[in-house]
Amino acid sequence: MKIELAPSILSSDFGAIRSQVQEMAAAGVDRIHFDVMDGQFVPPITFGAKMVADLADVGCFLEAHLMTLTPERHFEDFVKAGCKGIMFHVEASSHPFRHLQNLRQMGVQAGIAINPGTPWTMVQELLTVADLVLVMTVNPGWGGQAFISECLGKIRSIRHAAPEVDLEVDGGIDPTTLPLVVDAGANIAVTGSYLMGRPSIAQAVQELRASCG
Ligand code: DX5
Ligand code: ZN
Secondary structure, three states, X not given: OOOEEEXXXXXXXXXXXXXXXXXXXHOOOOEEEEEEEEXXXXXXXXXXXXXXXXXXXXXXXXXXXXXXXXHHHHHHHHHHHOOOEEEXXXXXXXXXXHHHHHHHHOOOEEEEEEOOOOOHHHHHHHOOXXXXXXXXXXXXXXXXXOOOHHHHHHHHHHHHHOOOOEEEEEOOOOOOOHHHHHHHOOOEEEEOHHHHHOOOHHHHHHHHHHHOO
């Protein structure tokens, strides 16, 4: 199975964001992951759809991870900005089934995200309308946190229930934890602080790819 890498721009230097995203694309990553935080669902505030629009010309698959309340209010803006995938939190929505249907109708990959403290069965009934499940392997809100290994069971359960769904993991991914999540069934991995902490983005991408064969 091909493992996709999805660098998060959260750990990037926002003052040099264009060149860093270009470096990610040149290193052959599969997606660029935009962490959108509203200061309500999670304490920090990051950026909105304009960030995506301004970087849409880099030519990568762009995805928005909405850590916001009432995420459905933002779908249209992020689709217009150039996102090909949007994921929102099951904990932030009263009507996730309908919102996933709407995302599919808008022609983008429909993703549902789930926090470490939420049982996997919260997304069970959504698996028929979700193209992707984003399993948080840290508590959302900040980059650079330690991987929560208790989440591995959740990844296995979702993979068992939905062999075909795209299963993405987010938080604390490095060459040690990547093989664990891949073994549990993940096929897409977000990576933030590891990527920016290495001498070069290209080297970090190589190290991550080598770690999971
Ligand atoms: C956390 C974000 C993640 C995070 C990943 O709320 O969703 O995308 O920035 O960063 P690392 O790889 O540093 O855990
Ligand atoms: Zn994220």
